[in-house]
Amino acid sequence: MAYHKFDVVIVGSGGAGLMAAMQLPNASIAVISKVYPTRSHTGAAQGGVAAALGNQEEDHWQWHMYDTVKGGDYLVDQDAAEVLAQEAIDAVYELEHWGLPFNRTDDGRIDQRRFGGHTRNFGEGPVRRSCYAADRTGHMILQTMYQTAIKNQVRFFNEFFLTDLLISDGRCAGVVAYSIRDGEVHTFHAKAVVFATGGYGRAWSITSNALACTGDGMAVAYRRGIPLEDMEFYQFHPTGIYRVGVLLSEAARGEGAYLLNNEGERFMQRYTPTLAELAPRDIVSRCIVTEIREGRGIAGTGEDTTDYVYLDVRHLGEQKIREKLPDITDFARTYLRIEPITEPVPIQPTAHYAMGGIPTDLEGQVIVDENRTPLVGFYAAGECACVSVHGANRLGTNSLVDLIVFGRRAGKHIAKQLATNDLDFAPLPKDPESATRDAIERLHSNTGETEGPIREEMRTVMMKLCGVMRTAAGLKECQAKIAELQERYRNVRVTDPSTTFNTELMEVLELGNLLDCAEATVAGALAREESRGGHFREDFPDRDDANFLKHTLAYRDDEGGVKALRYKPVTITEFQPKERKY
Amino acid sequence: MATATRVTEADRDTQTVTLTVRIKRTQPDEGIVGKWQEFRVEASPLDRFLDVLNKIKWTQDGTLTYRRSCAHGVCGSDAMRINGHNRLACKILVADLGTKISAEPMLGYPVIRDLVVDMDPFFAKYEKIKPYLINDEPPPATERLQSPAQRERYDQGTKCILCGACTGSCPSVWANREWVGPHSIVNAHRFIFDSRDRGASERLQILADRTGVWRCRTIFNCAEVCPRGIPVTELIEDVKRAIVYGSPDVPTD
Numbered sequence: 001m002a003y004h005k006f007d008v009v010i011v012g013s014g015g016a017g018l019m020a021a022m023q024l025p026n027a028s029i030a031v032i033s034k035v036y037p038t039r040s041h042t043g044a045a046q047g048g049v050a051a052a053l054g055n056q057e058e059d060h061w062q063w064h065m066y067d068t069v070k071g072g073d074y075l076v077d078q079d080a081a082e083v084l085a086q087e088a089i090d091a092v093y094e095l096e097h098w099g100l101p102f103n104r105t106d107d108g109r110i111d112q113r114r115f116g117g118h119t120r121n122f123g124e125g126p127v128r129r130s131c132y133a134a135d136r137t138g139h140m141i142l143q144t145m146y147q148t149a150i151k152n153q154v155r156f157f158n159e160f161f162l163t164d165l166l167i168s169d170g171r172c173a174g175v176v177a178y179s180i181r182d183g184e185v186h187t188f189h190a191k192a193v194v195f196a197t198g199g200y201g202r203a204w205s206i207t208s209n210a211l212a213c214t215g216d217g218m219a220v221a222y223r224r225g226i227p228l229e230d231m232e233f234y235q236f237h238p239t240g241i242y243r244v245g246v247l248l249s250e251a252a253r254g255e256g257a258y259l260l261n262n263e264g265e266r267f268m269q270r271y272t273p274t275l276a277e278l279a280p281r282d283i284v285s286r287c288i289v290t291e292i293r294e295g296r297g298i299a300g301t302g303e304d305t306t307d308y309v310y311l312d313v314r315h316l317g318e319q320k321i322r323e324k325l326p327d328i329t330d331f332a333r334t335y336l337r338i339e340p341i342t343e344p345v346p347i348q349p350t351a352h353y354a355m356g357g358i359p360t361d362l363e364g365q366v367i368v369d370e371n372r373t374p375l376v377g378f379y380a381a382g383e384c385a386c387v388s389v390h391g392a393n394r395l396g397t398n399s400l401v402d403l404i405v406f407g408r409r410a411g412k413h414i415a416k417q418l419a420t421n422d423l424d425f426a427p428l429p430k431d432p433e434s435a436t437r438d439a440i441e442r443l444h445s446n447t448g449e450t451e452g453p454i455r456e457e458m459r460t461v462m463m464k465l466c467g468v469m470r471t472a473a474g475l476k477e478c479q480a481k482i483a484e485l486q487e488r489y490r491n492v493r494v495t496d497p498s499t500t501f502n503t504e505l506m507e508v509l510e511l512g513n514l515l516d517c518a519e520a521t522v523a524g525a526l527a528r529e530e531s532r533g534g535h536f537r538e539d540f541p542d543r544d545d546a547n548f549l550k551h552t553l554a555y556r557d558d559e560g561g562v563k564a565l566r567y568k569p570v571t572i573t574e575f576q577p578k579e580r581k582y
Numbered sequence: 583m584a585t586a587t588r589v590t591e592a593d594r595d596t597q598t599v600t601l602t603v604r605i606k607r608t609q610p611d612e613g614i615v616g617k618w619q620e621f622r623v624e625a626s627p628l629d630r631f632l633d634v635l636n637k638i639k640w641t642q643d644g645t646l647t648y649r650r651s652c653a654h655g656v657c658g659s660d661a662m663r664i665n666g667h668n669r670l671a672c673k674i675l676v677a678d679l680g681t682k683i684s685a686e687p688m689l690g691y692p693v694i695r696d697l698v699v700d701m702d703p704f705f706a707k708y709e710k711i712k713p714y715l716i717n718d719e720p721p722p723a724t725e726r727l728q729s730p731a732q733r734e735r736y737d738q739g740t741k742c743i744l745c746g747a748c749t750g751s752c753p754s755v756w757a758n759r760e761w762v763g764p765h766s767i768v769n770a771h772r773f774i775f776d777s778r779d780r781g782a783s784e785r786l787q788i789l790a791d792r793t794g795v796w797r798c799r800t801i802f803n804c805a806e807v808c809p810r811g812i813p814v815t816e817l818i819e820d821v822k823r824a825i826v827y828g829s830p831d832v833p834t835d
Binding site: 036335 | 609610611628630639640641644645647648649650651652653654655656657658659673675677694695698701705709712713714715721723724725726727728729730732733736737740741742743744773776778779
């Protein structure tokens with residue numbers, strides 16, 4: 001057994017994890033990552049990071065807060081949205097001071113552009129709020145943070161895979177991780193642990209997410225008795241590359257791109273006249289599916305997971321496309337062999353972002369119930385966490401804001417707690433690595449099938465029955481299927497016995513994590529008999545505030561499966577829920 | 583880069599081909615080092631080479647080992663030598679590779695297993711050139727100003743995803759593993775020519791020594807293989823000029 005002792009262990013080296021790491025100059029810290037840090041999925045974010053700097057036109061953080069609350073269909077905790085919108089401004093300046101290469105205005109300030117759902121004066125029309133670096137803003141954020149982490153001499157454990165969370169005496173004591181290089185199991189004993197482990201888009205067959213986005217942190221926490229919040233709210237981004245799922249940023253529509261059906265019609269003007277293509281993502285995805293079902297997809301088949309519509313940038317002109325959208329147009333050339341300067345690009349909704357996750361308070365502390373009881377020493381930030389600033393639907397550019405604002409708050413809170421000696425080492429549980437070792441041993445000695453079919457069946461059923469539109473019958477079928485796959489997973493076999501870089505073992509462990517996340521997602525979706533934001537029930541098409549203006553908490557049974565769904569109230573401060581129209 | 587063969591979305595299901603894929607295997611547990619193994623696999627011309635590797639791993643041989651993550655050319659995990667050229671497996675399609683494809687680990691790196699190489703020395707060299715903004719002047723309450731022309735000056739280097747394709751294709755690296763390699767110079771360039779940075783002289787000093795820029799023999803392999811289209815050799819020449827002239831030419835406004 002390899003034993004390490006640090007004040008703080010951060011799991012995940014994307015934007016949230018590195019932002020937390022940077023707040024802890026006086027602590028001994030370790031950042032554990034299953035990939036080299038620059039491979040983290042933050043780097044795939046394209047369009048921008050929202051902050052009401054007002055560099056291009058009048059803007060106020062209160063407007064940003066309002067848009068976030070409305071965009072989230074009023075399921076947003078408004079105290080969190082206030083923090084998000086207010087602190088975004090400072091956090092963006094901080095990144096600029098670290099060297100982030102933002103695009104610039106003619107007078108040398110950070111350039112800003114339009115993005116879906118971001119408006120001036122409480123919904124009057126689009127506003128320029130997204131700070132950006134071409135269409136590779138996430139890449140620049142990740143590189144800049146990694147560079148600054150090198151400057152600050154942060155200690156990294158690269159290619160270490162999280163396997164367990166250690167809890168004793170009701171406090172967090174550390175984590176267990178598996179070294180991919182040599183197969184050794186390591187115990188990290190810590191006063192505080194931060195999960196910044198990202199999302200779980202790989203549970204769906206069409207996704208923008210990296211192969212590494214497998215909900216590891218969420219599933220590990222869930223298996224240790226921590227609930228997962230609002231998992232039924234999963235965002236489908238409207239413009240994924242047809243069949244490949246790779247994202248074509250909303251920045252395209254921010255710069256003026258059109259969505260066209262098979263009649264050549266800009267159909268979004270019919271649904272949301274004020275914002276048209278710049279309506280929030282949940283709405284645009286539903287409109288695309290509606291167009292397809294009504295026979296106006298390009299192929300005209302009416303089949304919503306196999307038909308598509310067009311994203312058209314041709315009228316923007318070659319120069320603007322090359323300057324503002326170089327990467328995404330390159331994706332269309334590479335993966336579809338289409339030249340976006342002269343041809344429209346086939347797109348379909350793609351599984352993109354988890355609004356839900358590990359419940360936290362405003363300081364990033366994980367809470368374990370509807371009374372907001374914290375688990376001392378355990379923090380989460382970024383996509384794996386649910387604070388909840390995104391509510392039922394996240395606005396574009398708010399994910400990067402979430403990372404930098406709440407990654408920073410988690411780090412700062414830990415720094416403060418350490419300084420006042422309010423955090424200490426909890427004793428390690430007896431034989432802390434036993435669960436990890438048992439699980440790995442079982443996978444090697446199992447005699448069942450290999451993981452491939454289980455994974456593909458999960459992804460297909462989630463796409464078909466727990467996608468943009470859902471019904472009770474479909475969700476029940478999906479739930480039964482996931483339960484069957486969980487059962488088969490218990491006997492899944494790893495064929496590769498090696499302890500050196502065993503990626504088959506990693507993929508099998510990741511599949512287990514995905515199944516746990518999927519199970520919580522489907523349970524929440526089935527119980528929520530209303531439509532709100534990213535969760536749309538064809539059998540309950542209206543929002544039902546009387547019964548469902550509340551957050552879901554899904555608890556796992558020790559034997560597997562969802563044990564209970566409990567509910568937590570939404571924090572409402574400034575903006576009373578009203579009908580969401582654009 | 584290979585020129586794009588004309589295939590369309592409609593070919594994805596109809597034009598499947600049988601590929602012969604030769605992979606150079608290293609399996610340390612079994613004492614296998616650099617042994618070629620052949621796989622036959624069905625693929626569509628629009629499949630990424632990464633899709634082909636996944637298909638082999640998931641249906642034929644679970645021990646096949648390679649890194650991958652984003653699968654669309656932005657994370658830099660899956661750089662490898664494909665048909666003799668360093669590429670990202672997720673950014674090259676079967677249509678451009680033919681029906682006989684070879685894959686091996688990048689040259690110039692210690693091999694851990696199969697197509698996985700040890701990137702630690704690569705990142706250590708990157709760290710050596712101080713790849714972070716150096717500027718001790720107290721920052722303003724808002725952003726530091728930078729004109730579009732100043733921003734454009736260092737744009738190319740900011741695209742780097744640290745995949746290692748350039749460094750693994752460089753004969754000077756193969757000959758001398760001590761030298762910093764093109765990736766380090768690209769990232770040094772990104773800061774040396776940034777109007778907000780004050781560390782140019784420190785970095786130029788590091789790059790002027792015997793493991794620095796002068797080991798570059800302008801072979802241009804690096805620029806040819808860069809999956810981000812960075813004109814790597816030009817940036818290296820830019821840094822050489824800055825060393826000769828004593829300071830970088832950064833636009834003053």
